Amino acid sequence: xxxxxxxxxxxxxAQAMKQINPDVVAAYPITPQTEVVQIFSSFVSNGQxxxxxxxxxxxxxxxxxxxxxxxxxxxxxxxxxxxxxxLMFEMVYIASSLRLPIVFPVVNRALSGPxxxxxxxxxxxxxxxxxxxxxxxxxxxxxxxxxxxxxxIAEHPDVLLPVSVNFDGFITSHALDVLEVLDxxxxxxxxxxxxxxxxxxxxxxxxxxGNFDMYDFYFxxxxxxxxxxxAAKKVIEEVGKEYEAISGRKYGLIDAYRLEDAExxxxxxxSAAGSAKGVVDExxxxxMKVGVLKPRAFRPFPFEAVQEALxxxxxxxxxxxxxxFSTLGGxxxxxxxxxxxxxxxxxxxxxxxxGLGGRDLRLEDVEKVFGDLADIIKTGRxxxxxxxxxxxx
Amino acid sequence: MTPFNRNFGQGRNTKAVRLDMNWKELTKAGNIYExxxxxxxxxxxxxxxxxxxxxxxxxxxxxxxRYCPDASIISTDGKFDSFDYKHCKGCGICASVCxxxxxxxxxxxxxxRREEARKNEE
Amino acid sequence: xxxxxxxxxVEERFVGGHRLCAGCGHGISVRMVLNAAEDANVVVGxxxxxxxxxxxxxxxxxxxxxxxxxxxxxxxxxxxxVEAAYKSLKKQGKLDKDFKFVAFGGxxxxxxxxxxxxxxxxxxxxxxxxxxxxxxxxxxxxIQRSSATPMGADTTTSPAGxxxxxxxxxxxxxxxxxxxxxxxxxxxxxxxxxQDVHRxxxxxxxxEGPAFINILSPCPRGWRYNTPDIVExxxxxxxxxxxxxxxxxxxxxxxxxxxxxxxxIEEFLKPQGRFRHLFAPGNEHMxxxxxxxxxxxxxxxxxRCGETPELPPK
Numbered sequence: 043x044x045x046x047x048x049x050x051x052x053x054x055x056a057q058a059m060k061q062i063n064p065d066v067v068a069a070y071p072i073t074p075q076t077e078v079v080q081i082f083s084s085f086v087s088n089g090q091x092x093x094x095x096x097x098x099x100x101x102x103x104x105x106x107x108x109x110x111x112x113x114x115x116x117x118x119x120x121x122x123x124x125x126x127x128x129l130m131f132e133m134v135y136i137a138s139s140l141r142l143p144i145v146f147p148v149v150n151r152a153l154s155g156p157x158x159x160x161x162x163x164x165x166x167x168x169x170x171x172x173x174x175x176x177x178x179x180x181x182x183x184x185x186x187x188x189x190x191x192x193x194x195i196a197e198h199p200d201v202l203l204p205v206s207v208n209f210d211g212f213i214t215s216h217a218l219d220v221l222e223v224l225d226x227x228x229x230x231x232x233x234x235x236x237x238x239x240x241x242x243x244x245x246x247x248x249x250x251x252g253n254f255d256m257y258d259f260y261f262x263x264x265x266x267x268x269x270x271x272x273a274a275k276k277v278i279e280e281v282g283k284e285y286e287a288i289s290g291r292k293y294g295l296i297d298a299y300r301l302e303d304a305e306x307x308x309x310x311x312x313s314a315a316g317s318a319k320g321v322v323d324e325x326x327x328x329x330m331k332v333g334v335l336k337p338r339a340f341r342p343f344p345f346e347a348v349q350e351a352l353x354x355x356x357x358x359x360x361x362x363x364x365x366x367f368s369t370l371g372g373x374x375x376x377x378x379x380x381x382x383x384x385x386x387x388x389x390x391x392x393x394x395x396x397g398l399g400g401r402d403l404r405l406e407d408v409e410k411v412f413g414d415l416a417d418i419i420k421t422g423r424x425x426x427x428x429x430x431x432x433x434x435x
Numbered sequence: 436m437t438p439f440n441r442n443f444g445q446g447r448n449t450k451a452v453r454l455d456m457n458w459k460e461l462t463k464a465g466n467i468y469e470x471x472x473x474x475x476x477x478x479x480x481x482x483x484x485x486x487x488x489x490x491x492x493x494x495x496x497x498x499x500x501r502y503c504p505d506a507s508i509i510s511t512d513g514k515f516d517s518f519d520y521k522h523c524k525g526c527g528i529c530a531s532v533c534x535x536x537x538x539x540x541x542x543x544x545x546x547x548r549r550e551e552a553r554k555n556e557e
Numbered sequence: 558x559x560x561x562x563x564x565x566x567v568e569e570r571f572v573g574g575h576r577l578c579a580g581c582g583h584g585i586s587v588r589m590v591l592n593a594a595e596d597a598n599v600v601v602g603x604x605x606x607x608x609x610x611x612x613x614x615x616x617x618x619x620x621x622x623x624x625x626x627x628x629x630x631x632x633x634x635x636x637x638x639v640e641a642a643y644k645s646l647k648k649q650g651k652l653d654k655d656f657k658f659v660a661f662g663g664x665x666x667x668x669x670x671x672x673x674x675x676x677x678x679x680x681x682x683x684x685x686x687x688x689x690x691x692x693x694x695x696x697x698x699x700i701q702r703s704s705a706t707p708m709g710a711d712t713t714t715s716p717a718g719x720x721x722x723x724x725x726x727x728x729x730x731x732x733x734x735x736x737x738x739x740x741x742x743x744x745x746x747x748x749x750x751x752q753d754v755h756r757x758x759x760x761x762x763x764x765e766g767p768a769f770i771n772i773l774s775p776c777p778r779g780w781r782y783n784t785p786d787i788v789e790x791x792x793x794x795x796x797x798x799x800x801x802x803x804x805x806x807x808x809x810x811x812x813x814x815x816x817x818x819x820x821x822i823e824e825f826l827k828p829q830g831r832f833r834h835l836f837a838p839g840n841e842h843m844x845x846x847x848x849x850x851x852x853x854x855x856x857x858x859x860x861r862c863g864e865t866p867e868l869p870p871k
Contacts, residue, residue, distance in 0.1 A: 106635045106674065110636060118642070133628065249466055255465040258454060259616070462616070470618065471619065473617040498561065501561055521573070
């Protein structure tokens with residue numbers, strides 16, 4: 043049975059967590075994630091979940107406790123934002139290295155300093171190379187759907203990696219949205235019961251985890267993680283198909299919007315993809331061949347899917363809601379450009395950094411990007427490949 | 436859920452890890468599935484002095500067992516049995532805590548020399 | 558109290574073949590503590606440090622039970638997570654076996670970097686035992702001072718130099734801080750009295766809720782004493798009142814051992830290379846300051862324990 047509700051992104055994610063009914067949640071409040079923790083603790087207080095809720099004293103301990111719980115054989119979760127994710131970075135890296143399928147929503151917020159509470163993706167980009175699967179969500183519906191699928195992806199025996207579900211702070215987390223939630227039993231049977239192969243609380247088969255791994259074995263264990271990430275690409279698609287069967291909503295590695303015959307495309311994560319799609323619809327009416335590529339999985343990076351979706355376009359703008367300060371633009375730019383390089387199609391790829399610290403991405407900003415791409419195609423030249431959108435120059 | 440049986444080197448399938456194993460064969464995440472398998476690793480060659488048991492003096496109080504950092508006092512039925520020379524590092528604590536001086540420490544070199552001498556005599 | 562004959566029959570949970578230095582206090586302390594868990598199922602957590610790196614060199618583990626290490630500063634949170642999982646799975650009927658949980662950390666991982674994580678775990682009331690193996694410095698990285706390092710000690714970051722004679726600050730009183738968390742059980746013990754260690758470890762495993770035990774665990778390399786003399790040295794720490802043995806059970810402080818006579822701190826300092834410089838002319842004031850600190854802390858402890866606050870007779 044499907045059920046339409048008007049709730050915020052945070053409420054949707056808390057709802058998903060309730061339906062997943064994890065064995066352990068360890069979390070610490072931080073704006074704009076706080077509501078997730080608050081709402082979930084009311085589920086605990088009212089006996090609506092079986093979860094042991096560990097009210098840790100920091101995000102570092104949140105992930106540490108989730109690691110202990112997951113290693114012990116529990117389905118474990120945490121949730122965070124911004125500084126909290128930065129503080130837990132050490133443990134995020136360890137969680138993936140220990141191959142623990144911990145699911146955690148990340149409500150994207152700018153990193154200090156100066157301190158700022160609004161949306162950008164600098165928090166998520168800080169863990170992009172830590173071996174964690176990163177799913178991104180355009181709206182509350184996707185955040186909800188991603189949470190439920192994340193459990194299956196994380197726990198798949200070929201994967202066994204943490205999965206973070208990203209959605210935009212305030213824009214998605216606090217805005218009221220109409221979405222469809224599944225009924226409890228459907229979610230319950232979809233996620234199934236977590237049955238790890240080895241776990242600390244197996245009295246018959248004790249296991250040592252987190253051992254001292256020297257130069258003679260460490261490298262091989264890192265290589266295993268890469269294989270798990272590679273396997274995750276297929277698993278994300280498989281789980282997406284299964285999820286479509288119960289929800290009617292399609293999920294894959296990427297969301298290709300009106301790209302079939304597109305000459306120009308923007309690549310963008312999370313809520314800004316919604317704005318970009320709106321602009322694309324308008325420009326299409328004016329006869330421009332434009333489209334949007336929204337990576338749903340950013341880690342693992344859907345290299346092949348991006349190539350396939352963009353191979354026929356002439357110019358691409360990658361919109362990054364984070365800086366790398368490398369002077370080479372945003373983090374996603376490098377990945378997309380790398381994917382397109384080997385096609386040898388002379389696709390011009392430029393970068394726009396936008397929306398830092400919660401700066402709005404206006405529709406005219408996206409229009410300007412497509413205008414720039416049209417110029418690039420016309421002149422065949424892309425002189426400036428890193429640009430700032432919505433910045434007072 | 437998919438059954439956990441198609442793991443590439445990620446499960447319990449490698450009881451004894453070897454140096455020549457590739458990444459597919461090694462255990463997942465460096466997990467160790469044999470509790471206490473360090474017992475198969477010998478630290479006895481660290482020893483420069485060796486505890487030797489004086490059977491006549493021993494009162495089997497097991498204080499030596501209590502204070503051995505390397506669990507290298509083997510006891511049977513609540514009595515001193517023997518030293519585990521495969522793991523004993525020769526710290527000398529057992530001899531030091533023994534209330535009746537039933538453990539003497541001898542230099543390994545000295546023991547080697549005596550062994551050598553005895554063999555030569557034979 | 559069980560006899561050693563009986564205790565020796567308990568299955569060894571920390572086996573030989575670990576790579577701790579010869580004569581390391583940790584090997585003794587860990588064996589004593591785990592032995593007190595008798596035949597229970599135990600999960601051990603461990604902070605990064607000598608114990609962890611020496612006992613789990615892949616593919617060998619010295620732990621004859623389930624073991625988890627994740628990082629340096631989070632043994633409290635990690636074992637707390639394990640315990641939360643246990644509670645959850647148990648209450649849902651997904652697990653039938655009973656378990657006990659213990660985490661080991663050195664003084665660096667407990668007094669310093671892991672302090673917050675430990676405090677949080679204690680405050681939340683997890684049913685865990687946390688054991689600090691206090692060897693009074695960061696030994697694993699090569700003997701740097703921690704907040705557990707005693708005043709005057711020569712370490713690589715508080716070196717005894719021409720102007721500064723070793724560490725200038727007295728040690729943090731972690732056991733008292735843990736007791737201030739109002740946990741059911743906090744205790745300080747020393748391996749020189751194995752019965753005391755055993756009794757406290759057993760009690761810590763048995764109480765419902767968090768328990769903390771601080772064990773003085775000498776490091777032959779860092780302290781620079783004659784390795785076989787470990788028990789004599791720890792005995793001197795207790796007799797000089799440098800390391801009092803006490804316990805705080807449900808808020809009630811109890812002194813477990815009162816030296817019969819006043820033993821000056823030199824008895825503890827002298828056998829150790831890390832304090833050698835204190836006996837050079839010109840450093841008398843340091844020994845005096847150390848002694849004063851010890852006497853003051855002793856009097857305060859006696860008061861807390863409801864005893865007459867007086868020094869032992871000289």
